[in-house]
Amino acid sequence: MAVGYDDDADYSYEDDAPELQDEAALEDYMNDEEYELMCDMFPRAKEALTEYQGWDNFKVKLAIFDHEFNLDEALIELKRGLKKKKSEEPPSKMSALEQLARRRALAFKKSSVAASNSPDKVSLLSTQQQKTEEQPSKLSLAARLTSLQSKREPRRSENTLKVNSSGSLIDRLSKTRNSPQETPETAANSRLSLYSKLSALRKTKDEGSPPRKTASPDLLPIPPKAEKPRNISGESKAVSFEDLGEAFNLQAQTEHSRSEENMNNLEISKIVTKRDPQEEAAVSRLKRKHDEIHSTYYPGTNNQAAKKHASANFQRQSPDDVVLEAQKRAFEDVAKVSKGVEAITLENTTPAIDEADETDKENDRPTANEPVVRIYKKATVPTKPKSPIDLDTFLNHKKPHLSFVVIGHVDAGKSTLMGRLLYDVGAVDNKLIRKLKRESEMIGKSSFHLAWVMDQTAEERNRGVTVDICTSDFETKDSTFTIVDAPGHRDFVPNAIAGVSQVDVAVLSIDCSTGAFESGFNLDGQTKEHTILARSLGVRHIIVAMNKMDSVDWYEGRFLDIKFELTNFFEDMGVKSEQVSWIPCSGLSGEGVFDKEYPIGQTWYKGPTLVQRLEQISQSLYNNEHREIVEKPFLFSTFDVTPGSKPNEATLFGRVESGHIQAGETVTVYPSEQSVLITQVLAGNNQAPAAAAMKGDFVTLKVRNAFAEDINKGDLVAVVGYDIKSAQEFTAQVLTFNLDRPLLPGTPLMFFRGSNEQPARVKRLISLVDKADPSKVIKKKIRHLGSNQLAIIEIELIEKKRRIPMLTISENKQLGRIVLRKEGRTVAAGVVKTLDL
Numbered sequence: 111m112a113v114g115y116d117d118d119a120d121y122s123y124e125d126d127a128p129e130l131q132d133e134a135a136l137e138d139y140m141n142d143e144e145y146e147l148m149c150d151m152f153p154r155a156k157e158a159l160t161e162y163q164g165w166d167n168f169k170v171k172l173a174i175f176d177h178e179f180n181l182d183e184a185l186i187e188l189k190r191g192l193k194k195k196k197s198e199e200p201p202s203k204m205s206a207l208e209q210l211a212r213r214r215a216l217a218f219k220k221s222s223v224a225a226s227n228s229p230d231k232v233s234l235l236s237t238q239q240q241k242t243e244e245q246p247s248k249l250s251l252a253a254r255l256t257s258l259q260s261k262r263e264p265r266r267s268e269n270t271l272k273v274n275s276s277g278s279l280i281d282r283l284s285k286t287r288n289s290p291q292e293t294p295e296t297a298a299n300s301r302l303s304l305y306s307k308l309s310a311l312r313k314t315k316d317e318g319s320p321p322r323k324t325a326s327p328d329l330l331p332i333p334p335k336a337e338k339p340r341n342i343s344g345e346s347k348a349v350s351f352e353d354l355g356e357a358f359n360l361q362a363q364t365e366h367s368r369s370e371e372n373m374n375n376l377e378i379s380k381i382v383t384k385r386d387p388q389e390e391a392a393v394s395r396l397k398r399k400h401d402e403i404h405s406t407y408y409p410g411t412n413n414q415a416a417k418k419h420a421s422a423n424f425q426r427q428s429p430d431d432v433v434l435e436a437q438k439r440a441f442e443d444v445a446k447v448s449k450g451v452e453a454i455t456l457e458n459t460t461p462a463i464d465e466a467d468e469t470d471k472e473n474d475r476p477t478a479n480e481p482v483v484r485i486y487k488k489a490t491v492p493t494k495p496k497s498p499i500d501l502d503t504f505l506n507h508k509k510p511h512l513s514f515v516v517i518g519h520v521d522a523g524k525s526t527l528m529g530r531l532l533y534d535v536g537a538v539d540n541k542l543i544r545k546l547k548r549e550s551e552m553i554g555k556s557s558f559h560l561a562w563v564m565d566q567t568a569e570e571r572n573r574g575v576t577v578d579i580c581t582s583d584f585e586t587k588d589s590t591f592t593i594v595d596a597p598g599h600r601d602f603v604p605n606a607i608a609g610v611s612q613v614d615v616a617v618l619s620i621d622c623s624t625g626a627f628e629s630g631f632n633l634d635g636q637t638k639e640h641t642i643l644a645r646s647l648g649v650r651h652i653i654v655a656m657n658k659m660d661s662v663d664w665y666e667g668r669f670l671d672i673k674f675e676l677t678n679f680f681e682d683m684g685v686k687s688e689q690v691s692w693i694p695c696s697g698l699s700g701e702g703v704f705d706k707e708y709p710i711g712q713t714w715y716k717g718p719t720l721v722q723r724l725e726q727i728s729q730s731l732y733n734n735e736h737r738e739i740v741e742k743p744f745l746f747s748t749f750d751v752t753p754g755s756k757p758n759e760a761t762l763f764g765r766v767e768s769g770h771i772q773a774g775e776t777v778t779v780y781p782s783e784q785s786v787l788i789t790q791v792l793a794g795n796n797q798a799p800a801a802a803a804m805k806g807d808f809v810t811l812k813v814r815n816a817f818a819e820d821i822n823k824g825d826l827v828a829v830v831g832y833d834i835k836s837a838q839e840f841t842a843q844v845l846t847f848n849l850d851r852p853l854l855p856g857t858p859l860m861f862f863r864g865s866n867e868q869p870a871r872v873k874r875l876i877s878l879v880d881k882a883d884p885s886k887v888i889k890k891k892i893r894h895l896g897s898n899q900l901a902i903i904e905i906e907l908i909e910k911k912r913r914i915p916m917l918t919i920s921e922n923k924q925l926g927r928i929v930l931r932k933e934g935r936t937v938a939a940g941v942v943k944t945l946d947l
């Protein structure tokens with residue numbers, strides 16, 4: 111690895127006097143080489159301390175640092191001051207009732223384990239669960255979808271294999287770092303000598319300041335790094351970040367399809383048990399259905415439009431055909447393109463490809479397999495609605511609308527809760543519930559029948575792989591609602607990001623049964639990650655559904671304990687108490703959800719049920735929004751695009767982000783900058799024509815004069831006169847999460863904005879800012895970003911040709927929010943401050 115020795119020569123360590131009160135300060139104090147060492151040692155230290163309690167990350171890192179990276183010594187010292195964990199003993203603070211509940215839960219768990227181990231009662235859901243737990247995949251849905259697509263596209267699969275054979279991202283990275291001659295041992299030695307040189311340097315510089323022990327090389331047991339699997343060619347080659355992004359995706363695709371195959375084999379071998387042929391046929395039918403449900407994230411919906419979109423998408427041209435056609439039509443006469451845009455005053459747009467950078471221009475020249483960017487004409491004069499409405503009167507008569515996402519750890523009961531809610535408010539009928547009950551009983555999991563209300567469209571799941579945001583609408587006496595279901599499994603966090611980006615409110619489902627909250631709340635659980643995402647993505651209110659309270663006999667102590675823990679966590683995140691509601695409920699039995707009375711034992715909670723609270727919030731948000739709906743320009747996020755029956759027609763499904771719109775108005779789609787005419791606005795589960803669509807509504811826009819092949823998921827649609835740029839580089843204010851490794855200039859990332867995602871990298875670390883007052887710069891010269899720091903950084907999107915329409919946070923509070931992930935983990939979230947155009 112390149113040594114930053116010379117760079118450090120004029121760096122005054124005395125200026126940087128240590129203020130090591132917390133992990134962030136320590137990480138900031140360390141230089142890059144020390145970081146590298148820490149990143150190597152810390153996970154090993156954590157593993158060595160699993161049987162001990164009373165330590166935290168800071169304590170461990172400080173010990174390693176103080177012992178000058180002698181891990182053995184640090185561990186001896188740490189263990190001396192720590193207690194060993196007591197494994198099975200119930201915590202002494204538990205009340206008698208809680209202990210009873212815990213015993214019951216354990217007994218239940220044992221009996222269900224026994225049942226599920228019995229060969230002829232293998233539950234599909236448990237095998238599925240086992241499948242996901244045993245072989246967690248770090249793939250995003252996009253990668254899975256691309257993988258599926260690649261099966262349909264032999265030419266692309268070839269490319270995949272070709273790139274893959276030149277090595278995984280990790281292989282290529284490690285090769286770039288280690289020269290071909292460098293063995294792990296020599297690499298370790300060079301790091302060793304680096305560290306000793308560095309320590310010596312520090313020692314010289316530290317003269318006069320409190321003495322710091324210099325590590326002797328033989329006190330530094332740095333084991334050689336485990337060799338990553340080598341690629342076939344074994345060549346060492348410099349890798350650009352563009353390559354890395356692609357390699358990551360492509361590697362992921364092939365590996366995933368391989369593991370999917372294995373999992374399917376595993377499933378099939380498990381399911382073949384002693385059954386009579388009829389039963390076996392029924393079970394394999396259900397298994398197929400279940401696999402369809404769970405093979406790809408496609409939450410069920412009662413939204414007819416989404417179903418139609420799914421099948422329409424399936425019948426579309428293959429992406430290859432789209433590319434070929436696009437090439438054929440590339441650079442066609444602009445007048446011919448614009449002919450379709452009837453009755454609109456036109457002006458030339460700026461060229462779609464950035465021409466400023468000559469090198470990029472050269473790189474951006476389309477090759478045989480790349481889509482060609484076409485230039486459209488853009489309307490400058492708005493058109494009038496077909497049947498104009500009086501907006502104030504319309505708003506006064508319209509029921510308030512609220513969209514919400516259900517988040518929480520895997521198995522927290524999210525789907526069951528929503529299934530119960532939809533059933534109780536009358537959005538699904540008895541017949542369906544009876545059918546689902548029969549089906550779920552057949553595979554020994556009758557308790558899942560309510561969850562399957564959300565997971566019912568197996569056929570579309572199989573086909574509609576291009577639809578990844580699904581919604582369910584329902585209505586009460588006073589409000590209308592859209593539910594966005596978020597998958598709890600960590601593989602689907604990108605989908606959760608897309609889901610959470612669309613809503614005003616998050617319902618956080620907490621499994622209150624004994625021990626379950628704790629496991630969902632630990633570092634790797636999704637309770638924290640989802641909540642941080644909700645907070646970062648601008649959700650305005652969190653309703654904590656304290657779910658499965660029936661399993662602890664509605665014991666108030668359990669409710670209060672969990673509330674206490676979560677309140678601390680919310681406070682740390684800066685969520686105000688008035689932004690959080692707490693509702694004890696049971697999705698399975700229905701109390702606390704809509705209007706079912708609580709059992710006699712529950713006398714301590716007198717507040718609203720989940721639906722009542724949603725109604726209250728919807729009323730108050732809606733009342734505040736009248737002004738915005740009337741005054742703000744129309745903006746719309748596209749979740750799905752379907753070509754229409756005629757060549758120049760298209761159907762766009764998505765959410766109105768601001769303002770309002772009616773049929774007859776002209777809008778421009780970004781980034782293609784094509785102006786289209788809205789012929790119809792459709793809303794609700796039955797997609798009935800609506801007079802207008804307002805901020806927050808999930809609607810379908812039927813449009814004319816469109817080139818559907820150039821409109822994509824994630825595109826933004828705006829009223830005439832509102833310009834949206836597609837920046838490749840931008841400055842953002844981000845809060846980092848708990849990081850295993852620091853973020854450095856050049857760190858490769860995945861960038862997420864709503865349903866857009868793209869490989870990116872940290873271009874520059876600009877400054878650290880105060881969490882309480884972000885306008886206050888704490889430090890300017892930063893070389894790396896550690897955990898829980900708020901910073902201003904520059905980000906560069908890597909795929910130059912996939913333009914993403916960008917808005918800053920001052921332009922739109924929802925669309926200006928971003929999330930950054932790395933290797934399947936969310937590492938930071940924040941807001942776009944400026945676009946570097």
Ligand SMILES: Nc1nc2c(ncn2[C@@H]2O[C@H](COP(=O)(O)OP(=O)(O)OP(=O)(O)O)[C@@H](O)[C@H]2O)c(=O)[nH]1
Nearest residue numbers: 520521522523524525526557561598658696697698
């Ligand atoms: N006792 C009890 N069990 C529940 C309740 N809600 C759900 N369950 C059970 O918890 C298990 C998981 O429920 P799901 O609704 O599938 O959980 P989920 O959060 O949607 O799961 P993922 O989508 O996989 O994250 C099922 O066995 C349910 O029957 C409840 O209120 N009480």
